[in-house]
Amino acid sequence: MRKSRIEKTLARWAGRRRRPRVIPGFGLTMGITMSYLGLIVLLPLSVLFFKSLGISAQEFLRMVASERTLAAFKLSFGTSIIAASVNTLCGLVVAWVLVRYDFFGKAFLDAVVDLPFALPTAVAGISLATIYSRTGWIGKSLSGVGIQGAYSRLGIVIALIFIGFPFVVRTLQPVLKDLDPQMEEAAACLGATRAQTFFKVLLPVLLPAALTGFALALARGLGEYGSVVFISGNMPMKTEIVPLLIMTKLEEYNYEGAIVIAAVMLIFSFILMLAINLLQAWSRRKMEVR
Amino acid sequence: MRKPMTGCGKALLFSACLVLLVSGFPSAAVSLEILNVSYDPTRELYQDVNAAFIRKWNEETGQDLVIRQSHGGSGTQARSVISGLEADVVTLALGFDIDAIASRTGFLPRDWQTRLPNNSCPYTSTIVFLVRKGNPKGIRDWKDLAVPGVEVITPNPKTSGGARWNYLAAWGYSMKARPGDEDAARKFVSAIFHNVPVLDTGARGSTNTFLRGIGDVLLAWENEALLAVNRLGRKEVEIVVPSLSILAEPPVALVEGVTRKRGTTEVAKAYLEFLYTEEGQEMCARHFYRPRNSAVAGRFAGQFPKVEMFTLSEMFGSWEEAHQKHFSDGGTFDRIYQ
Numbered sequence: 001m002r003k004s005r006i007e008k009t010l011a012r013w014a015g016r017r018r019r020p021r022v023i024p025g026f027g028l029t030m031g032i033t034m035s036y037l038g039l040i041v042l043l044p045l046s047v048l049f050f051k052s053l054g055i056s057a058q059e060f061l062r063m064v065a066s067e068r069t070l071a072a073f074k075l076s077f078g079t080s081i082i083a084a085s086v087n088t089l090c091g092l093v094v095a096w097v098l099v100r101y102d103f104f105g106k107a108f109l110d111a112v113v114d115l116p117f118a119l120p121t122a123v124a125g126i127s128l129a130t131i132y133s134r135t136g137w138i139g140k141s142l143s144g145v146g147i148q149g150a151y152s153r154l155g156i157v158i159a160l161i162f163i164g165f166p167f168v169v170r171t172l173q174p175v176l177k178d179l180d181p182q183m184e185e186a187a188a189c190l191g192a193t194r195a196q197t198f199f200k201v202l203l204p205v206l207l208p209a210a211l212t213g214f215a216l217a218l219a220r221g222l223g224e225y226g227s228v229v230f231i232s233g234n235m236p237m238k239t240e241i242v243p244l245l246i247m248t249k250l251e252e253y254n255y256e257g258a259i260v261i262a263a264v265m266l267i268f269s270f271i272l273m274l275a276i277n278l279l280q281a282w283s284r285r286k287m288e289v290r
Numbered sequence: 291m292r293k294p295m296t297g298c299g300k301a302l303l304f305s306a307c308l309v310l311l312v313s314g315f316p317s318a319a320v321s322l323e324i325l326n327v328s329y330d331p332t333r334e335l336y337q338d339v340n341a342a343f344i345r346k347w348n349e350e351t352g353q354d355l356v357i358r359q360s361h362g363g364s365g366t367q368a369r370s371v372i373s374g375l376e377a378d379v380v381t382l383a384l385g386f387d388i389d390a391i392a393s394r395t396g397f398l399p400r401d402w403q404t405r406l407p408n409n410s411c412p413y414t415s416t417i418v419f420l421v422r423k424g425n426p427k428g429i430r431d432w433k434d435l436a437v438p439g440v441e442v443i444t445p446n447p448k449t450s451g452g453a454r455w456n457y458l459a460a461w462g463y464s465m466k467a468r469p470g471d472e473d474a475a476r477k478f479v480s481a482i483f484h485n486v487p488v489l490d491t492g493a494r495g496s497t498n499t500f501l502r503g504i505g506d507v508l509l510a511w512e513n514e515a516l517l518a519v520n521r522l523g524r525k526e527v528e529i530v531v532p533s534l535s536i537l538a539e540p541p542v543a544l545v546e547g548v549t550r551k552r553g554t555t556e557v558a559k560a561y562l563e564f565l566y567t568e569e570g571q572e573m574c575a576r577h578f579y580r581p582r583n584s585a586v587a588g589r590f591a592g593q594f595p596k597v598e599m600f601t602l603s604e605m606f607g608s609w610e611e612a613h614q615k616h617f618s619d620g621g622t623f624d625r626i627y628q
Contacts, residue, residue: 068627126498135503151488151504230495233488234446236627247491248448251365252618253390 045266052263055256063260068236069245076242077268079153080221083160088214091168092206098169099176113169116162121226128159129231151233156241159231160221167220168213175209207283215276222269321354324554324561327377329364329451329540330494331514335577336381342573343564347557355557363492364451371395371545378549378558381542383451385410385602386609388543397547411539412565413579416599417459419530420500420508420515427506431532432463435507436481443505444486445496447616447623452493454617456509459536461616462605466534480626501527511538513578516593520578529595537599 052060063069098110116124132139132149139149149155179202187197225243232239242265249258328336340357347355360367360375364383371377372394382388385403392398403410421429427440435442445453460482464475488504490496493514500508501518507530510518515529542562549555564570571581575590606612616622 068624129499130502133499133502133504229491234491235489236624244449244491248446250369251363251449252613253365253369253394254619257619 048259048263048266051255052259055260059256060260063257064264068240069261071237072240072242072245073264073268075153075156075240076222076265079156079160079241080218083157083164083221084214084218086157086161087164087168087217088210091165091213092172092210095169095172095176099173100181113166115166116164117166121163121224122230124162125159125227125230128162128227129155132158132231150231151239153232153239155231155233156228156239159227160224163224163227164217164220167216168210171209171213171216172206175206179205204283204287208280208287211276211280211283215273215280218276219269219273222265321356322554322557323356323358324378324549324558325358325360325376326379326381326561327360327367327371327375328381329367329383330361330492331511331517332381332540332577333359333361335574335579338573338577339565339570342569343561346564347560353557357561363449365449371397376548376552377545378552378554379542379544379562381540383540384454384609385539385541386454386613387451388541389609391545395547397545398543399546402543403541405544406542406562407566408582409539410541410543411582412542412562412570413540413574413581415512415538415540415579416535416597417455417509417532417538418512418515418535418595418597419532420510420518420527421506421530423526423528425528425530429507429530432460432478432482432534433467435460435485436478438485440485440507441487441505442482442485442507442509443488443490443496443500444483444509445493446489446491449491450493450496452511452514453496453509454612455511455536455538457616457623458602458606458612459509461622462536462600463532463534465605466600476622476625479622483623483626512580512594516578531595531597534598534600536605537601539602 055063094113098106098113129150130136132142132155133151134140134143134148136150142149147154149158183201184197187201188194192200223243225241225247228241229244232241232244234240234244242261246258246261246265249255249261326336326340336359340359344355344357347353360370360377362370364387368380368382368387368390371380371391380388380391388398388402392400392402399405406412419429419435421427428434429440434440444456447453447457457479460479461475464478465471468474488496488499490499493511496508497510497514497518499505508515508527519527519529542565544555544558544562546555549558565574566582568583568586571583571586572589575581575586575593578593580594581587581590602609602612606615614621
């Protein structure tokens, strides 16, 4: 009798926990998830924050609010957003072509999409600088019409477009594959114009994935160092990106300065990512309501 | 009954396994081994030096020696040593980087630079100009770099050790021309850097930019310039030697804190001293570094152009002072771009 209450509670506990699952192992997988995230992501980032705690607020502000740092922040976020936007639009077209049409060499083209992932970023930077500098193929014609390709802000955007390109294509492809062409046919049969079919039928389904691709490309662009330093020219106030500024501080053994800038960069990136995620959740909900 | 705890328990177990896995790798117990942490352009030099020294050490002691080398930007390399890379010897581009290791780790005495002959620099170099074939812009000396319309290529002194020598050489030139006039020197160096269209982060990056056809003149280490012209057969560029330049002294040092722990003090010391022997000095000269040994210098005299040089200490005092004044936050270099 005395045991029964405990037993009952336990049975209830067990009953709740042992809802049958097809694949068991919640405990183990959750354990791995936590250790993995902790070791790989949170531990290094927490070091950054603990280190920046030792810096006084005044010092912090002085380091962040300098004209040069602000210029670098504007440049890094500006160019990353532009590059991610371009990639989202063009990536949509590329993904569409790769999913919807069959043509000779499709598998080859599909593999080419991943190349920017595989190429060491320094190699990408040097090749792009060679092509877009005023003696290079494309740079020559660009400078003919008064546009400076490499060693300008445009150069940074070009590098970021290159390294961020696969993200949008790869996130959109599976969604497009799942999208039944009959939906478009149905829309057309029901009298929708082409524009209406695109904006009312296709876009709402594609938007969440496109936003994910945008966010990934943006995040990659914000952190990119290797390729950009070869093509940007690295002029202070003009083409100096935040990661380079951090490297510069490190080169002076100014660890505090580097940490402060990195922490601010991280906070902004996190807010931006959160905003995009919320937007994505919102667009998904809106689609489901429909 | 066990169940509620398993998530946490297994997580702990898993982490413990990971830690064991990471720390448990046996450190390969081969024969005697030392690590030389160096900067970028010395790769080929130390490959030769290492092979020769391994042979010599084996003849003298019978021990098999392995020398590993690591190359990268001088500052980056110094930071690796500070954060735990176990270098037995460091051979970097500037004394400032070894100063930083000494003051942040205590592995070296503060006066490390007095421990070996010639300011701990077995070889030296200087800063020269590389121009396009035929020198179309007629660049002869530092003052020609400040002329509007001339494009100068140099890496960023903030991120490149070599570029700091460039900057200090230009500053020193102005100070010699107009002694005591720092304002003039700042304007002069400003004018040069306003002619710089691309500030690469490292010396090799700048060399690439220049060979790609950007700019009229590249400020370069003499050893890199000689390598580009002689070895790589770059027919489209030629070297111009300015009337005055800086004696660039890339120092070497024993990292006692590491060698004492690893029991490699003796061999690491012998390794650095080998650089000063006639054999070592000849290797330096063959790789276009100016040797200190006068006999060797005499034999290779034809290879190195005659140039009047001033030293860092006579013009700027110590690296600490030079860095504070010119390359720290808000220093003279930062003010160029404000």
